[in-house]
Amino acid sequence: MKVHNHASTLIVTLIAFSALALAASCLIGATPLPMERLIAALIGAGDPQAELIVWEIRLPRAFAAFLVGMALAGSGAALQGLLRNPLAEPGVLGVSAMSSLFATITIYWGMVQLSPWMLPLASIAGALLATGLLALVAPRVQSVVTLVLVGVGISSLAGAFMSLLINLAPNPFTLSDMMNWMMGSVANRSLEDLAWAAPFWFLGVVMIWISAPGLRALTFGEEAASALGLDVGRSRIWVVLGTGLLTGAAVSVAGAVGFVGIIAPHLVRPLVGHDPARTLVPAALLGGLVLVVADLVARLVPTGQELKLGVVAALIGAPIFIWIAVRRRTLEADQ
Amino acid sequence: MSLMLQGASVFIQGAHLLEKVSFEVRPGKLVGLLGPNGAGKTTAVRALLGLQALSEGNAYLHDKPAHSLTAKQRALQVSYLPQMRKLAWPISVKEAVALGRFAYGGAMGRLSPADALAVEDALGRCSLKGLADRSVASLSGGELARVHLARALASQAPALIADEPTAALDPGHSLDVLAALQSQARAGQAVLVVVHDLALAARFCDEIILLNQGRLVIQDRPEDALSAASLADVYGVKGTWSRGQLYLSGRI
Numbered sequence: 001m002k003v004h005n006h007a008s009t010l011i012v013t014l015i016a017f018s019a020l021a022l023a024a025s026c027l028i029g030a031t032p033l034p035m036e037r038l039i040a041a042l043i044g045a046g047d048p049q050a051e052l053i054v055w056e057i058r059l060p061r062a063f064a065a066f067l068v069g070m071a072l073a074g075s076g077a078a079l080q081g082l083l084r085n086p087l088a089e090p091g092v093l094g095v096s097a098m099s100s101l102f103a104t105i106t107i108y109w110g111m112v113q114l115s116p117w118m119l120p121l122a123s124i125a126g127a128l129l130a131t132g133l134l135a136l137v138a139p140r141v142q143s144v145v146t147l148v149l150v151g152v153g154i155s156s157l158a159g160a161f162m163s164l165l166i167n168l169a170p171n172p173f174t175l176s177d178m179m180n181w182m183m184g185s186v187a188n189r190s191l192e193d194l195a196w197a198a199p200f201w202f203l204g205v206v207m208i209w210i211s212a213p214g215l216r217a218l219t220f221g222e223e224a225a226s227a228l229g230l231d232v233g234r235s236r237i238w239v240v241l242g243t244g245l246l247t248g249a250a251v252s253v254a255g256a257v258g259f260v261g262i263i264a265p266h267l268v269r270p271l272v273g274h275d276p277a278r279t280l281v282p283a284a285l286l287g288g289l290v291l292v293v294a295d296l297v298a299r300l301v302p303t304g305q306e307l308k309l310g311v312v313a314a315l316i317g318a319p320i321f322i323w324i325a326v327r328r329r330t331l332e333a334d335q
Numbered sequence: 336m337s338l339m340l341q342g343a344s345v346f347i348q349g350a351h352l353l354e355k356v357s358f359e360v361r362p363g364k365l366v367g368l369l370g371p372n373g374a375g376k377t378t379a380v381r382a383l384l385g386l387q388a389l390s391e392g393n394a395y396l397h398d399k400p401a402h403s404l405t406a407k408q409r410a411l412q413v414s415y416l417p418q419m420r421k422l423a424w425p426i427s428v429k430e431a432v433a434l435g436r437f438a439y440g441g442a443m444g445r446l447s448p449a450d451a452l453a454v455e456d457a458l459g460r461c462s463l464k465g466l467a468d469r470s471v472a473s474l475s476g477g478e479l480a481r482v483h484l485a486r487a488l489a490s491q492a493p494a495l496i497a498d499e500p501t502a503a504l505d506p507g508h509s510l511d512v513l514a515a516l517q518s519q520a521r522a523g524q525a526v527l528v529v530v531h532d533l534a535l536a537a538r539f540c541d542e543i544i545l546l547n548q549g550r551l552v553i554q555d556r557p558e559d560a561l562s563a564a565s566l567a568d569v570y571g572v573k574g575t576w577s578r579g580q581l582y583l584s585g586r587i
Contacts (some may be wrong), residue, residue, distance in 0.1 A: 001473035003427035084423035128425030166364045217437050220486075224532050227384060228490075229438030274424040274470070 005273035005333050007282065014285035022293040024218030025062035029299060033276040056190070064186040064194055064253050065309065066288040069260050071097075071201060071250040073287020074280060075243040076261020077268075078208045079131075081215030082137055082239040087148050087325060090247040091258030091317075094154030095130040100181050101158040102126030107177055108165055118328065122247030130154050131235045131244040135236050139222065146202040167305060184257035184310020186295055199248040204249060207242030208280060211235050214277040258312045260287045260316020266324055336358035336492055337361045337525055338413065342392035343361075345378050352378045354549045355392065360527045363495065365520035367536035367557075370546035371570055377418060378530045379546065380498050383527070384415055410438035416497040417496070418529075420483050425472035431482050432457055435489030437541070454575070457489035461522065477508040484515060489528045494525040496515050503532060513539040537561055537581035545569060 027038045031053055040046035040065040041054040076089040090096045102122040105111075111120050137150050162182060214235035217225040226232045250257070264287035265279050272278040291309065293314065298307040338360040345353040347532050353375045360366045368376050381387035391433045396412045400470060404412070414435065422431065431581035435457065446454060458464050461481040466474070472547040480500065487495055497516065501509035504517040509532065517539050520526045532535045536543060537559065543560035545552040547569045553560045558576055566574040566583075 001425075001470045002468050003425070003430075003470045065534055175531075184415060211352070213437075216430075219422055219426060220434065221417070221423070223423065224415070224420075226386060226406050227410060227413075227415035227417065228434060231405040231406045269424075274426050275429065276424060277429060322445075 002273065003273045003280070005275070007278045008246075009274045010132055010268065010282045011270050013286065018285060018289045021196070021256060021289055021296070022062050022066060023066070025292055026058045028057055028296065029211065032247065043258040046154035053326055058186075060189050060191045060194060061186050061295065062292055063191075065291040067194065067195070067197075067201060068250040068254045068257060069188065069264075069288035069291030070284040071204065071246040071287075072257060072261045073264035073290075074208055074284035075246045075250075076287070077265040077279045077283040078211065078215065078243055079238050079261075080265055081218060081279070082211075082236060083134075084218060084221070085147060085148060086269075087262065087263035087321070088151075089259070090177035090243065090250075091128070091149060091256065091261060092155075092156060092321070093134055093150075093151030094156075095127050095134075095243065095247045096251055096256040096258060097155045097158035097162075098130035099123045099127035099248050102129075102160050103255070104162060104165055104178050104181050107181070108169075108174060115187065116196050116200050120172070120200055120249060120252040123252035124200055125160075127248035127251065128241070130158075131240045131247075131315040135240045138236075166195075180308075181255035182310075183308040184255040184313070185308045186254045186291075187306065187309075189253060190266055193253060197252050200245045200249040200252075204242045204245030207238045211242065212277040215239075215280075219276065255310060257291065257313050257323055259313055260290055262324065263317050263320050264290060266320070310321055337395075337397060337524065337526060340379060340383060340392065340498070341395065343379070343389050343394060345375075345382060345387060346390045353382065353389075356549070356551045358551060358554050360421065360494070360525045362525045363520055363523050364541045365517050365526045365528065365539060366542045367529075368542060368544050369536055369561075370552075373548075374471040374546040375549040376546055377498055377551075378479045380423070380496055380527070380529060380562070383496065384413065384479060385409055402410065407438050408573075409491070410490065412492055413494040413496060414492040415486040416483055416487045416495075416500055418498040419504065420479070422471050422527055428463055428471060428474070428482055429454065429458065429467040431471050432463070432485045432489050435486040438490065440446035452468055453489050457485040458518035464574040476503055477505065480508060480512060483511060488515075493523075493553075495519060495527070497526070497528045497575055499529050499531065501532065501535065508568050509571040514583060524587050533561060533566070533570075533583060534581050538579075552578050 011014055026042055033050055037050040037138045038054055041050035071089055080086055081090040102125055103119055106122040138147055139148055166178055214230050217230040222232050246278050265283040268282045268286055269279050272282060294312045295309050298309050298312045301307055341357050343356045344355055356379060370376050378387055382389055383401060433454050434445060436453060439450055458467055461484050462482055463485055474581055500512050516526050517530055540557055543557050544554045545560050552569055561581055563574055566572055567587050569586060571587050574587055575582050
């Protein structure tokens with residue numbers, strides 16, 4: 001069994017496909033407009049109606065999907081490297097759930113009206129609480145399965161509080177607002193919404209970037225990595241903060257979207273020689289691409305109600321998660 | 336470069352894992368760290384590396400207290416082959432070995448010429464050149480042991496600690512590993528190796544450090560450290576020396 005590394009080819013290909021998907025997302029939609037008007041609008045030479053649709057509705061939505069996908073898949077890849085566990089992912093480990101719980105609380109009590117920073121900050125606080133808890137527990141439990149179970153626990157706890165809030169929701173508007181957050185969607189996002197999350201997104205990217213070489217050393221386990229010269233404690237802090245910021249930023253834009261963080265790294269890994277550091281960038285790009293395409297599907301499928309992005313992602317992602325889990329068991333049995 | 340424990344004790348929740356243990360591993364020596372299960376071998380090794388905090392006493396890497404060094408400084412002084420050797424991802428043999436150069440800052444895919452040379456050298460010395468592009472998941476136990484050894488050799492640190500490098504290896508591969516460690520010592524490295532096979536240790540090591548129940552029993556040449564009396568005392572087995580070889584003949 002040879003190991004292949006096609007990281008650079010893969011990155012170039014993914015960038016090209018992402019650009020195509022983003023453009024397609026701006027050009028295709030419910031309002032039937034002739035292609036030439038849309039292309040003109042996209043390059044800034046169109047009529048006001050086409051420009052409004054492209055720049056105010058479709059472009060922010062496409063970019064929201066792309067950035068959210070990048071954040072979640074990058075977080076997934078980083079958490080998998082840190083915990084040495086291909087099943088780790090913000091959704092599975094309850095990070096997204098905790099983050100959307102905090103976001104929902106700010107909506108519920110109207111705190112979002114206080115400041116536009118409120119939503120991203122609350123989402124990030126929730127995400128950091130979950131990643132911090134996981135990082136505390138991870139060194140104590142050596143077993144992959146136990147850690148995933150802890151994540152399931154965090155997820156259920158957040159879910160229970162969420163149900164409580166829904167149970168007590170004062171009116172149907174709050175209720176539908178909260179359901180939107182739980183299901184995950186990038187509909188009706190403005191460029192301004194993205195701008196409030198952007199600083200946290202970038203900070204998270206930088207932190208994950210710093211931790212990348214350490215993730216590779218962690219292939220040998222924490223003790224050996226430490227003996228190789230890695231400050232394991234510091235690595236853990238960078239990854240926890242980075243994934244907390246990224247997941248929080250993603251949730252503040254789109255609510256909880258699951259499974260991207262597990263699918264993208266899983267598909268990318270064999271193509272980059274299974275190196276956890278080299279997995280990061282292509283996994284993030286693929287995550288972005290997957291969500292842009294999933295959102296396009298959600299918009300185009302002729303259902304009475306528009307499908308939610310999170311629902312589409314889960315419908316594709318959950319079966320793949322089960323498949324990875326089953327395959328992993330057989331691998332462990334072999335050893 | 337020497338590795339030294341001075342009056343080192345480790346107490347954890349009332350259990351005395353290590354009690355006032357002092358020993359030194361000098362450059363050019365292959366030193367075997369022996370003792371029954373639970374004697375404190377791994378604790379002593381981890382204390383030397385600064386991975387285990389001492390309740391009393393000191394651990395020195397080349398006259399510097401081990402706990403005062405950063406992980407990176409420590410890695411440049413001593414390379415370590417831990418007992419737990421499962422790799423999380425099926426990376427290639429070459430990349431696994433290249434991680435031995437992590438402390439030099441070149442492990443991010445781009446190896447400096449010196450790193451690349453050290454990796455090639457380590458691959459060659461562990462006869463892994465033909466397997467360089469193979470996935471570590473597809474290797475046999477013996478091949479994987481060679482990968483870990485090569486990773487430790489690639490760091491070219493002046494000292495090397497190996498915790499049971501022959502565990503789960505057949506006799507032939509165990510001999511290969513000990514021979515490789517011996518040649519490292521001959522080349523001037525200070526090498527400390529934890530082994531369970533007494534005959535193997537007696538045959539290859541220049542010195543033996545014998546631990547029992549967290550205490551140092553003796554540090555001496557193999558014939559003296561593993562004398563019939565100390566074998567009976569520590570292991571409860573009968574052993575006889577004949578022409579520089581140790582023979583075990585059952586329990587007492």
